[in-house]
Amino acid sequence: MARARAASVAASSEYTGDDGIRRPGGEVHAWTPGMNQTLCGLALSRTRLRRFPHVPFDFKATDVITAEDRIGYICPRCVAATSRRGERSWTRTSPRP
Numbered sequence: 629m630a631r632a633r634a635a636s637v638a639a640s641s642e643y644t645g646d647d648g649i650r651r652p653g654g655e656v657h658a659w660t661p662g663m664n665q666t667l668c669g670l671a672l673s674r675t676r677l678r679r680f681p682h683v684p685f686d687f688k689a690t691d692v693i694t695a696e697d698r699i700g701y702i703c704p705r706c707v708a709a710t711s712r713r714g715e716r717s718w719t720r721t722s723p724r725p
C-alpha cells in the first residue's frame with residue numbers, strides 16, 4: 629500500500645530509545661521531508677522543532693497518550709491534515725445489529 633504522501637514527525641524535543649534510535653518527544657507535528665514547515669504551517673527554524681525523517685507521523689485522533697510516552701502533545705491540526713488524505717480510516721463504525 630503506497631501512501632499518497634508520507635509525513636514524518638517534527639517534535640519539540642527528543643530522546644534516544646534503548647535501540648539507540650532518536651525518538652520524538654514533547655510537542656509533535658507532522659512534517660514532510662524537504663519542507664521547511666510543518667503541515668499546520670509552523671516554520672521549523674523559528675519554532676526550533678527537530679526533524680525525524682525516520683519516524684512516520686501515524687498518530688490518529690483516537691490515540692491516547694500514556695504516562696510512558698515522552699510525547700506530551702500531538703498537534704490536532706497535523707492529525708487532521710494527515711488523516712484527511714483518507715488512506716487510513718480511523719473511524720470504524722461497527723454495523724448496528
Ligand SMILES: [Zn+2]
Pocket residue numbers: 656657658666667668669703704705706
Ligand atoms: Zn502541527
